[in-house]
Amino acid sequence: MMKTKGIFRGLLMAALVAVVFSCEKDEKSNPTISWSNPADIQYGVALSAEQLNATASVEGTFSYMPRIGTVLEAGAEQELTVNFTPEDKGSYKEVSASVLINVLPGEPEITWENPADIVYETALGETELNATANIAGTFVYTPELGTVLTAGNEQELMVAFTPEDTDNYQVISKTVLINVLKQDPVITWEQPMDMFFYMGDPQPLTEKQLNATANMEGTMNYIGIVAGATVLPPGKKELQAEFVPADADNYNTVTKSVTVHVSESAGIVTDIEGNKYHTVQIGEQVWMAENLRTTKLNDGTEITLYDGSRNQIPMYLWPDLQEGIKYQDAVGASYNWYVVETNKVCPSGWHVPSREEWEVMFTYLVNNGFAVGDGYLYNDPNLPTVSKALCSSNWNSANIETDGAPCDKTDSELINKTGFTALENGFTRFNHGKEDEFDNYYALWHSSSKRTYNRSEVIRIYGRSSAIAFYDYTEDHQIAIRCVKD
Numbered sequence: 001m002m003k004t005k006g007i008f009r010g011l012l013m014a015a016l017v018a019v020v021f022s023c024e025k026d027e028k029s030n031p032t033i034s035w036s037n038p039a040d041i042q043y044g045v046a047l048s049a050e051q052l053n054a055t056a057s058v059e060g061t062f063s064y065m066p067r068i069g070t071v072l073e074a075g076a077e078q079e080l081t082v083n084f085t086p087e088d089k090g091s092y093k094e095v096s097a098s099v100l101i102n103v104l105p106g107e108p109e110i111t112w113e114n115p116a117d118i119v120y121e122t123a124l125g126e127t128e129l130n131a132t133a134n135i136a137g138t139f140v141y142t143p144e145l146g147t148v149l150t151a152g153n154e155q156e157l158m159v160a161f162t163p164e165d166t167d168n169y170q171v172i173s174k175t176v177l178i179n180v181l182k183q184d185p186v187i188t189w190e191q192p193m194d195m196f197f198y199m200g201d202p203q204p205l206t207e208k209q210l211n212a213t214a215n216m217e218g219t220m221n222y223i224g225i226v227a228g229a230t231v232l233p234p235g236k237k238e239l240q241a242e243f244v245p246a247d248a249d250n251y252n253t254v255t256k257s258v259t260v261h262v263s264e265s266a267g268i269v270t271d272i273e274g275n276k277y278h279t280v281q282i283g284e285q286v287w288m289a290e291n292l293r294t295t296k297l298n299d300g301t302e303i304t305l306y307d308g309s310r311n312q313i314p315m316y317l318w319p320d321l322q323e324g325i326k327y328q329d330a331v332g333a334s335y336n337w338y339v340v341e342t343n344k345v346c347p348s349g350w351h352v353p354s355r356e357e358w359e360v361m362f363t364y365l366v367n368n369g370f371a372v373g374d375g376y377l378y379n380d381p382n383l384p385t386v387s388k389a390l391c392s393s394n395w396n397s398a399n400i401e402t403d404g405a406p407c408d409k410t411d412s413e414l415i416n417k418t419g420f421t422a423l424e425n426g427f428t429r430f431n432h433g434k435e436d437e438f439d440n441y442y443a444l445w446h447s448s449s450k451r452t453y454n455r456s457e458v459i460r461i462y463g464r465s466s467a468i469a470f471y472d473y474t475e476d477h478q479i480a481i482r483c484v485k486d
Contacts, residue, residue, distance in 0.1 A: 031086050032057035033097040043074040043106035043168040051080065051101060060086040072103045074168045108163055109134040110174040120151045120183040120250045128157065128178060137163040151182045151250045185245050186215045187256040192239070193330050194392045194421045195232065196278035196289060198265035202231040209239065209260060218245040223255075234264040261393040263289065263419030269483075271347045272298050279485070280419040283364035285357065286485040288350070289421050291332025291445075297344040303335070310476050314339040317478050319425055330394075331425045337456045337475035340446045346483035353484040355449040355457050355470060362468065365389055370417060387461050387468055388414040391422040391443065422461060425480040444479045 035054035052064045063083045072078055077100040086092035112131035118124075129141045140160045149155055154177045163169035189212035195203065210227050212220055223240040224230075238257050245251035265278040266286055271294040278289045295303050295316060306317035316333045339345050340352050365371060370389035393415050422443040443461040447470075450456050455472040458479055473479065 028091060028093050030095050031084060031092050033084055035097050035099050037099045038101045040102040040104050042104045046071050054082045056084050058086050058092055060084050074103045074105045076102045105170045106168055107170050108161055108172055110161055112174055112176050114176045115178045117179040117181055119181050121148060123148050131159045133161050135163050137161050149180045151180045153179045182250055182252045184252050184254050185243055187243050188213050189256050189258050191258050191394060192260045193394055194261040194416060196265040197234045197262050198268060201268055204228050205230045212241040214243045216245055218243055232262045234262050236261055261416055269347050272296050282361050282418055285361055288483045289419050291480040293332045297342055298348055299344055306478060312338055314342060331423050332480055334478035334480055336478055340448060349486050350483040351486060352446055352448040352481055355447045357484055358447060358459050362386055385468060389417045390420040392416055445482045446479050
């Protein structure tokens with residue numbers, strides 16, 4: 001009996017231990033995790049404590065999936081999970097929780113500043129349409145490359161940017177503003193040929209001087225000038241033109257000025273053909289201020305037009321400086337020696353000057369303040385030049401390479417001070433069956449003097465220096481003529 005009681009007591013104790021142990025196991029609780037769905041984020045934003053911010057009711061550690069720093073693809077309701085491990089593992093269970101997050105497509109960053117102002121008729125180019133983005137993609141501009149905008153301020157330029165990765169980035173646009181300025185028309189107006197003022201026959205300004213043109217349609221007005229009525233007094237006078245474009249929305253009204261040199265004429269002489277020439281008095285002499293243009297001798301005999309031969313007969317030609325009548329008026333004709341030899345080419349009461357008569361004129365100019373010391377006279381470097389006082393203000397600037405040329409801009413108050421109005425007329429000569437030689441670097445005039453039986457003396461102002469000198473030319477050279485009064 002005693003033995004049976006001991007066995008029963010042992011079984012009872014074992015059962016009690018099992019029950020107690022079982023009760024202890026069933027007493028572990030679930031911690032409470034608090035975690036709400038995070039606010040939407042954009043693609044490119046890495047997961048951080050702002051999204052992975054779960055809290056628990058007890059101390060412990062959190063393990064997130066995906067991990068902090070992860071960049072999610074764009075998409076809605078993506079799952080974030082956390083596993084929580086309590087510090088008191090004896091009392092609390094490991095638990096997990098999930099939330100959902102929306103990852104919106106990212107917005108690319110476009111860099112594009114307002115372009116610099118452009119002028120009307122400037123097509124939009126890469127200088128203006130130069131947006132960049134922080135990711136790869138394509139740009140479409142409105143207006144497109146090559147568009148010409150009308151004039152106006154703060155005009156919108158827009159670009160639409162489509163990223164290569166359209167799954168994760170948005171298509172976006174950006175607008176900038178550009179000012180399109182009115183364009184200035186271009187007025188072309190060459191300096192008018194030097195003019196003359198003669199009280200006995202005042203010559204008004206005409207289309208010869210008032211011939212400005214513009215590169216577009218519009219109206220050209222001459223300020224303070226009435227064509228056919230305004231007469232300029234001697235001196236340097238400024239003429240001003242105003243151009244009003246027909247398209248005033250896109251073009252400005254512009255002005256341009258030119259200067260015309262007006263010399264005082266001593267009178268007018270007329271040749272047998274009715275050509276009129278102004279004259280100037282230099283010392284005691286009276287000279288034509290223009291080169292001869294006649295095609296007849298003063299007895300009415302026709303002068304033969306130069307035919308490219310060396311025939312020993314009087315011949316003339318028009319220097320091929322510029323097309324049309326303009327240079328026939330300004331530069332005149334060129335003649336061979338056989339015209340001079342007739343003694344009939346100048347109007348009655350006038351003649352071709354001899355070398356000595358040219359020298360009288362030069363001496364007067366040197367002695368009366370018309371000379372400067374930057375050249376030489378008669379090939380003598382010790383004698384000052386008088387070329388500036390003789391040459392026209394229209395002397396071809398293309399032939400002026402250095403200071404000291406006849407009509408460079410130094411000592412400008414002397415230019416054409418005499419009113420002699422010399423221009424590069426050049427010369428033409430027979431070239432033994434080849435194309436005739438023509439040289440327009442010079443102002444050349446015949447004298448009535450000869451050096452040898454077949455070479456005449458010619459006065460020359462060289463276009464690339466300020467030299468004045470006498471040279472001998474063969475009789476077939478076609479050269480200009482100035483007449484001096486008997």
